[in-house]
Amino acid sequence: MTSPSPGDREKVVSKLPSVLQQDLKIRAAQHNVDIQHAVEAGIRAWRRLGSNLSSVDTAGAKSFATFLPDGQWEEFRTDCASRGVSLIQGLAQSVVMWLETNPAPTAVRPEHPKRIITCNQKGGVGKTAIAAGTGEALAEDADALHPVRISKHFAAALFGGEESSSLDHEDLPGLGLRVLLVDFDPQCHLTKQLGHQPLPIEGDSLTKHMAGEAMGRLADLVVPVEDPRFGDRLHLLPACTDAFLLDVKLSAVRAREAALERALSAIEGDYDAVIIDCPPSLGLSMDAAAYYGRRRQGEAPGNSGVLVVVQAEDSSADAYGLLTSQIEDLRNDMHLELDYLGIVVNHYDARRGYIATSSLSSWMDIKDPRVVGVIGDLKEQKEAVRVKQPLLAYSPRCDQAVGMRALAREIS
Incomplete structure (x- = not known):
C-alpha cells in the first residue's frame, strides 16, 4: 500500500516484526542515517541477491511505514512475487540484510580518559x-x-x-x-x-x-x-x-x-x-x-x-x-x-x-x-x-x- 508524500518519495505501509522495527530504529540512529534510507538500501541489496535469504520469523508482525523512492516499492513487490515470498517476508529479509551489513559501531576509546x-x-x-x-x-x-x-x-x-x-x-x-x-x-x-x-x-x-x-x-x-x-x-x-x-x-x-x-x-x-x-x-x-x-x-x-x-x-x-x-x-x-x-x-x-x-x-x-x-x-x-x-x-x-x-x- 502506498500514498503520496512530498518530494520524490512515496509513503509505504506494510508489516514488520516489532523486534526488527526496534533493531532498525536503534541501528539507524547509531549510524546517523534515516530509517527510510536504511530500508531503501536493504531492499536494493536484497533485490541484487541471486537467491533468497533464510526465512525470517514474521509471526506477530505489526504495521510499519516508511518513505521510499518512487517506484521502488512496486518493483520490490514484483520481485517478491517472482521469488515466491510474501511482501512481509521480503521486507523482513531486506531489513535483516541491512542490519547484518551495518553492525553496531564499537565505542571509540579515547587516548586520554x-x-x-x-x-x-x-x-x-x-x-x-x-x-x-x-x-x-x-x-x-x-x-x-x-x-x-x-x-x-x-x-x-x-x-x-x-x-x-x-x-x-x-x-x-x-x-x-x-x-x-x-x-x-x-x-x-x-x-x-x-x-x-x-x-x-x-x-x-x-x-x-x-x-x-x-x-x-x-x-x-x-x-x-x-x-x-x-x-x-x-x-x-x-x-x-x-x-x-x-x-x-x-x-x-x-x-x-x-x-x-x-x-x-x-x-x-x-x-x-x-x-x-x-x-x-x-x-x-x-x-x-x-x-x-x-x-x-x-x-x-x-x-x-x-x-x-x-x-x-x-x-x-x-x-x-x-x-x-x-x-x-x-x-x-x-x-x-x-x-x-x-x-x-x-x-x-x-x-x-x-x-x-x-x-x-x-x-x-x-x-x-x-x-x-x-x-x-x-x-x-x-x-x-x-x-x-x-x-x-x-x-x-x-x-x-x-x-x-x-x-x-x-x-x-
Whole structure:
C-alpha cells in the first residue's frame, strides 16, 4: 500500500516484526542515517541477491511505514512475487540484510580518559547531582535509545516561559562509555545517593592514597553502580569522612597538586571518563582536583577540564568569581593548560520570577566559559536521592534525565 508524500518519495505501509522495527530504529540512529534510507538500501541489496535469504520469523508482525523512492516499492513487490515470498517476508529479509551489513559501531576509546571536575566553592548548588547525572548519561547502553533534549532549543523554551514538556526531544543511542565517579567530598553525598556506604575511617581510602598512607590497592575500593542500562560501565570510588583531613595531610605532601593524579593513575586507564565530585572548598584539595583536570601533553583542548555548577541567583555568581580566580592563579603559577568545559545552571525554575530569569540571562551572557546545560528544579531528582537510585535509572524519561543526556553530549 502506498500514498503520496512530498518530494520524490512515496509513503509505504506494510508489516514488520516489532523486534526488527526496534533493531532498525536503534541501528539507524547509531549510524546517523534515516530509517527510510536504511530500508531503501536493504531492499536494493536484497533485490541484487541471486537467491533468497533464510526465512525470517514474521509471526506477530505489526504495521510499519516508511518513505521510499518512487517506484521502488512496486518493483520490490514484483520481485517478491517472482521469488515466491510474501511482501512481509521480503521486507523482513531486506531489513535483516541491512542490519547484518551495518553492525553496531564499537565505542571509540579515547587516548586520554576524559576528566571532568565538577566544582563550585558554594555548597547546595547540586554539584553531586550533576556529577552523577553526567556519569550516568555517559555510561548508558549504546544498543538502546534514550530521549535527549535538543540543546539548541532549550534556551529559547526556557526564556519563553514554556513548560518543560514543550522542549524538543530526540531518541538517540546511549554513549556506552566506561565511567568512574569519584566522591571527593568528605560529606559523602554522592556515595550515599547511589546507595553505597562511605568507606570506614579506619580502613583504606582515597585520602590515604593521596597522603602516601595507602593500605591496599585503590581498585579494591571501587564499587559498581548496578543497573541494566549501565551494564558494568559505571563505577564509584566511595568517599570516606577522613577527607575532612585532606588539606592538612596534603600540606605535608611533596608536589601536593599532583596527589590526586598519582592516586588515580593506577585505575584511570580502565575508564573512558573520570568524574570528580568536588567539595565546596577552595583549599588544597581543589588545587589537586583542578590539576588533575589539566590538559595533558597531546590531549585535545576541551577533552578534560572544569565543569562549574551554579544556580540562577546572586550568591552563585559571588562563588563563581572566587573559583575562577583560583583557577586563574593555578594557570599562571603552574603554567597549566586548564580548560573550562562550561557552566551548568542547576535547579532552574522560571516560576521563581525575575531573580531566576534575570540571573539565567546573566549566565547566558557569559561566552567564555559558556552555559552548556540548564537543569530544572523538579521532583524526580529529589525522589531518586530519597530511594538511593541513579536518576537515569529511577526516572529515565523525566526532563532532568533528558537534560543530563544533552549535557553529557555537549561536553563529550
